[in-house]
Amino acid sequence: MQFAGWLTVVVIVLEASLRVGLSLRVLLRGLPTAVTTSWIVLILVFPIVGSVAYLLVGESRIGRRRLLRERAVHPAYADYLAQLRHKTEHMAHELSAVDQRLAREAEAADGLPVLGGNDVRLLPDAAACFDAFIEAIESAERWVVLEFFIWDTGGRVAEVAEALVRARARSVECRVLVDAVGSRAFFRSEQARTLRAHGVHIVAALPTGLGKAPLFRRVDHRNHRKLLVVDDRLAIVGSMNMADPAHFKTKAGVGAWIDLMAVVRGPIVELLSLVTIRDWETEAREDLTERREILRRCCLKAAGAMAVQVVPSGPGLGAGGKGGIQGLVLSAIYAADKKLTITTPYFVPEPSVVTALQSAARRGVEVVIIVPKRSDTVLTHFAGRAFFGELLEAGVQIAEFAGGLLHTKSIVVDDEIALFGSVNLDPRSFYLNFELTTIIYDNDATRAIHARQQAYLEQSTMIDPAAWNSRPLSRRLASNIAQLFSPVL
Incomplete structure (x- = not known):
């Protein structure tokens, strides 16, 4: 046989081995049926593209070196939490039986307990958010930490950068931790160079590239x-990136981004500080033992009467890295007795979430889901709408927000419990991203968040089930095709 013939045989054998080997690996992982089927079809039908895609993003590998850094930080983190529980024994907070069950599950996800004595104030709009960012930084005496997915340099973000420069002039320690991909343009910007020149520490979270061993960790x-934390006494948390809606993605044709942010004061800020310390030590490889010791000696002071809990989730150590946030969302849905209102910009629910929503509607709960009418991600937009039919049939109400890109991620249960933060109802938030969720066990604060949801609803149009079922064939086909990729979006 000539060389060309042998080469053909070798290529065929290698391709077949690749298909079979990766398909068996997918089967052995015990993934949900939809995810398993999607990957196997992709690998068998498009062996090269499918295999490369699986090696890059098919498994939730965060990399051995990063995992070792997490393990190195974890003992100090666990020891701190043990002492915190002793320190907060005097801070009583009354929770209902339903609240207690959810609080226990949230604590199991990443070890952070619910704390009383807090105050949570919602910010009305983006302008108020930037005012709060700047005011918080201007009030800093010791340190400021900003942790965001996207840092876009336009608009009022420049004012935030100027406030950081002024803080450095007062010898305030300033740290900025932003995602390597979401903030890629920022690292090459004049704004970043100016901040560094004035002593602001800037670190890229989860860097990618050829030198980062992409075949040995998911990229x-x-x-x-x-979130933003100042002096362990004040934090600002929610869904908004460090981006001015008046300047951010204005050419996308989706309108201004609409978010929910809140100023938080009280003992829970100490835990938010702890989240930033752990993230910084892991990403920057800088030992912040002294910073943690100062936090440990901090005397917790009540700033209000609200019981609040924070849940940092993501791949890696702890139950929070094994779909813990998904379990928490499911528990919140199943806890609803009268009303459940959800807002999310990216709605690509897993079968378990669809079942939970259907179950809630069928047992008489008023279930309302508010999503943006237009999205900046076409595939996600159509994939999510593939689930609308079965939800509408079960009695779930779905509204499309027309006042911009609704980016608020929130769940309100019976006006008693509210969850808000960075988590979307999609597999990426449940399994791949490092997210932060704030849970409020307070009727007044929960009603305030629900009032914000109702304001969104006033700018939305309810989807009529009959009209939805009679939509054009082209749209139904687009949704069903996009749905095939939903488990891996």
């Missing part, structure tokens, strides 16, 4: 958190 894990 699309992202730090999706959004």
Whole structure:
């Protein structure tokens, strides 16, 4: 046989081995049926593209070196939490039986307990958010930490950068941790160079590139958190990136981004500080033992009467890295007795979430889901709409927000419990991204978040089930094709 013939045989054998080997690997992982089927079809039908895609993003590998850094930080983190529980024994907070069950599950996800004595104030709009960012930085005496997925330099973000420069002039320690992909343009910007020149520490979270061993870790894990912490006494958390809606993605044709952010004061800020310390030590490889010791000696002071809990989730150590946030969302849905309102910009629910929503509607819960009418991600937009039919049939109400890109991620259960933060109802937030969720066990604060949801609803149009079922064939086909990729979006 000539060389060309042998080469053909070798290529055929290698291709077949690749298909069979990766298909068996997918089967042995015990993934949900939809995910398993999607990957196997992709690998068998498009062996080269499918195999490369699976090696890059098919498994939730965060990399051995990063995992070792997490393990090195974890003992100090666990020891701190043990002492925190002792320190907060005097801070009583009354929770209902339903609240207690959800709080226990949230604590199991990543070890952070619910704390009383807090105050949470919602910010009305993006302008108020930037005012709060700047005011918080201007008030800093010791340190400021900003952790965001996207840092876009346009608009009022420049004012935030100027506030950081002024803080450095007062010898305030300033740290900025932003995602390597979401903030790629920022690292090459004049704004970043100016901040560094004035002593602001800037670190890229989860860097990618040829030198980062992409075949040995998944390349699309992202730090999706959004928070600012000042002096362990004040934090700003929610869904908004460090981006001015008046300047950010204005050519996308989706309108201004609409977010929910809140100023938080009280003992829970100490835990938010701890989240930033752990993230910084892991990403920057800088030992912040002294910073953690100062936090440990901090005397917790009540700033209000609200019981609040924070849940940092993501791949890696702890139950929070094994779909813990998904379990928490499911528990919140199943806990609903009268009303459940959800807002999410990216709605690509897993079968378990669809079942939970259907179950809630069928047992008489008023279930309302508000999503943006237009999205900046076409595939996600159509994939999510493939689930609308079965949800509408079960009695779930779905509204499309027309006032911009609704980016608020929130769940309100019976006006008693509210979850808000950076988590979308999609597999990426459940399994791949490092996210942050704030849970409020307070009727007044929960009603305030629900009022914001109702304001969104006033700018939305309810989807009529009959009209939805009679939509054009082309749209139904687009949704069903996109749905095939939903488990891997």
